Amino acid sequence: MKTMLPGILANLGESFHADRVLVLEDHRHTRRAGIYLSHSWQRTSVPQVATEWFSRYPFSSPEVMEWLLPLGEGDHVTQTEGHTSGAVAELFRELELKSILIVPIMVAGEVWGGVGVDCCTAERKWTPVEIDLLKIVANLIGATILRDRYVTALQESEQRFRAVADTAQDALIVVNSQGVVRYWNRAAERILGYTSKQAVGKKIHEWLAPARYHDSAARGLREFATGGHGTSLGKTRELAAIREDGAEIAIELALAPMRIEGEWCAVGIVRDITARKQAEQRMVWLARNDVLTALPNRTAFVEEIQQAIEHYRREQTGFAVCYLDLDHFKDINDTLGHAAGDLLLKHLAERLRNTLRETDRVARFGGDEFAVLMTNLSDPTDGGIVAEKILSVTNQPFFINGAEVHCSATLGLATCEYECSDPEVLLAHADAALYHAKAEGRGTFRFFTAALHNEVRDRITLLAELREAIAKDQLFLMYQPQVDMESGALVGLEALVRWRHPERGLIPPAQFIPAAENSGLIISLGKWVLREACRQTRSWMNMGLHVPVIAVNVSPTQFKGPSDLAAEVAATLACFDLSPEFLEIELTETALMQASGRNSNVMQNLRERGVRIAIDDFGTGYSCLDYLRRFPASRIKIAQTFISEIAGNSGSAAITRAAIGLGRELSLSVIAEGVETEEQAALLTKWGCKEAQGYLFARPLHFGDVSTLLEIGRVTFAGRVPATEDRTLTSAVAL
CATH class of the missing domain: 3.30.450.40 (GAF domain)
Structure with a gap:
């Protein structure tokens, strides 16, 4: 104008x-x-x-x-x-x-x-x-x-469109109803490798789409040309595209119709999802494979067993499952370091791959645990031949960082003969066979037998019933008094869990606690014991009774569990309005020796909250002044193993005296477990041990009997609380 x-x-x-x-x-x-x-x-x-x-x-x-x-x-x-x-x-x-x-x-x-x-x-x-x-x-x-x-306005709109299109991270492509490219932005150049000059004016499906898409693309264009309709319009699809360099990449394509200069055109947004697809594939791989050895993990291995079971049902072709565990692998980690241990595991994985048949499968479950699925066995016991090969290659030296390392393996095998229906059952059978092979000396293999079958079945039944017992309050606590041997004053009560089965009566703790420990059910059992002990302590306090320290045994598994044990203890104490000094956590010396940095932090956290820590069965593990210095213990409990022999065994007497002296020098309280005779009590008193527990003073007591004892406040040699029918257990096995 x-x-x-x-x-x-x-x-x-x-x-x-x-x-x-x-x-x-x-x-x-x-x-x-x-x-x-x-x-x-x-x-x-x-x-x-x-x-x-x-x-x-x-x-x-x-x-x-x-x-x-x-x-x-x-x-x-x-x-x-x-x-x-x-x-x-x-x-x-x-x-x-x-x-x-x-x-x-x-x-x-x-x-x-x-x-x-x-x-x-x-x-x-x-x-x-x-x-x-x-x-x-x-x-x-x-x-x-x-x-x-x-x-x-149109020019500005076009400028804005081009500015947005040229700076967009996603490719923007416009094609007409014949598939001819009309627009190709910079992101399309970057993602697909073709310049705008190369792309505009050419039919896109002839050079960008893989050959497998050509027919469907042609049909889609014919449908689109008639009225701007198509099954792909308005949807986001994952496809493949051929880059200018010939590489096939994964793309995400969204299409929308548009009328441009009287012609139907399709506007496509293309996103390169190759990295995402690779990440997804990596996640899928990680979900089914072991990172260190690249072997299948437990999840994938269980699927392989399931396939073998189904094949066995159809073809009656035998197979066997093998559990492999390296002997004393922890020693290798401790002496050479974890990096060397990891390298040994990788070398072992490679040896197993090269040794096993093509039809066999090997997996790593974690740590030094491997599993092998042996298929196409004419006789299930032929798995023993493969097991011998595995033992042979494992016994050959490994060269790790220039050092020659020797190790051996123990194997447990389960064949398809026993309850061949559930992969987990077969794995449990192989694990039971492995356990027995280790008990017989390691470096060998054992098959799962009928006797083991009955043992595993009984253990599975026991665990199922124990899980039900926890839920239905079939468990109860008894308490063994801890006394001052000079005055008879009550200084503590150790909580001991008992199980009254509705059909089998009292089940010894030595029977169900190890099974709970091995299965992980010990975590639920431990929570129940802690809560019940705190609940009953609050009941005694509400009765106006003076309650001493309540000792609760804690499993190493609870320290390594997913929950924060210190926070859990604090929450339970708060629930019953109990001060932390009323609670003592007992941990065995062996468990203490295996404690990791995380476990040490848990114990330190408990001590900072005011909860006492006792080292149970002191002297039976690898006693070390350094451990006593590093871990925040407040008490050591000398094991009954030594107390029972102090009158006639000079070695046990010397160890007991040393433990008492060690506690005194480190300002730790010392208590003797399992004191049954007055002679033992006299010797302990003479050597400076003031506190003890055992049948000499009282057997484990029910809640009501403890209430009576708390009213008295002391225990004497001549006036011990008598044992009733329910108190005639031969030992005070603790949780």
Whole structure:
């Protein structure tokens, strides 16, 4: 419009015999308030009006606004000098006007401005033809302005589109109904390798889509061309694409239809998901494989066993499952380091791969535990031949970081003869056979037998019933008093769990606690014992009785469990409003020796909360001053193994005296377990041990008997609480 308008105004001025033609732009509705001179034409004899004059003139005065009011309604304004007054007359004088005709310029239904035709030499009246002609010109100017706006908006929109498209991380591709590329952004160049020049104008499916997609792509294009419809439109699909370098990559494609220049086109958003798919594949692999050895893990191995079971049912082809455990692998880790241990496991995995038949499968379950599935056995016992090969390659030296390392393995085998229906049952059978092989000397293998079958079945039944016993309160606690041997004062109570089976009566703790420990059920059992001990302690306190320290045995598995033991203990104490000093946690010396950094932190946390820590069965493990220094124990309990022999075995007596002296030097409380004779009590007192527990003082007592004892507050040699039928257990096996 800027180039055409000067000529239009000149022709208009000549046709109207006017002296001046002005195009004014009204900005009073915008932040740029005022009227601005957009374009003008005037005869040379007429003084030129300065552009800035219009921006300074007070068009907002009431008289001028009233005069120009028809323009806002889309009508024209005419005026001669002789019919003006006030502000309008002043306007005529400043512009040296005699007559004026103004027509509004309308753009999109709003007043954009106006076209004014001036006569400066004489007054004149404007004919209807002139008025209509000026309106036509004004309409043309308005239409041109509107078109320019649309063009500008379109250009800006295209610029924004290209800016967004060119900076987008995803590829943006536009193809027509024949599959010819019309647009290809920079991300498409980066992701797919083809430049825009290479891609635009070519049929996309012929070079970008793998051959397996060609037929379906052709069908989709034919359907799309008829009406812009297609099964892939409006959906996001995962496909493959061929890069310019020939590599196939995974992509995510979303398609939408669009009409462009009267033709149906498809706009595609393409995202490279190769990294994501690789990550997903890696996650799937990790879920089924061992990272260290790249062998299948337990999950994948169980599936292999299930397939072998199904094949056995169809074809009656024998198979066997083998558990493999390296002997004393912990010693290798402790002496050479965990990195060397990991390297040995990798070498062993490679040997097993090379030794086993193609039909066999080997897996790593974790640590030094491996499993082998031997298939296609004409006789299930033929697995022994494979087992001999495994033992042979395991016994050969390993060279780790220049050092020659020797190790052996123990194997347990289970064949398809026993309850061949559940992979977990077969694994349990192989594990039981492995356990017996280790008990017989290690470095060998054993098959699962009928006797072992009955043992495993009984253990599984026992665990199921124990789980039910915990849920149905078939368990109860008894307490063995801990006394000061000089005064007989009650200094503590050790909580001992008992199980009254509804059909089999009392089941010895030595029978169900090891099974619970091996299965992990010990965690639930331990929680029950802790909570029940705290509940009964609160009951005694509510009865007004003075309660000493309550000792609760804790399994090493509880320390290594998923929950925070220290927080769990604190929460249980808080639940029954008990102070931490009323609780003592007992942990065996052997478990203490195996404690990791995390376990040490748990014990430290317990001590910081005020809970006491006792080392149970002291002297039976690998006693070490360093462990006693590092772990925050408050008490050591000398094992019954030594106490029972102190009167007749000089070695046991020496160990007991040393333990008492060690406790005294380290400011640890010392208590003797399993004291049964007055002679033992006298020797212990003579050597400086003040506290003890055992049948000499009291057997484990029921809640009611403990209540009576707490009322008395002491135990004497002659006045021990008598044993009832339920208290005739031959030992006080603790949890």
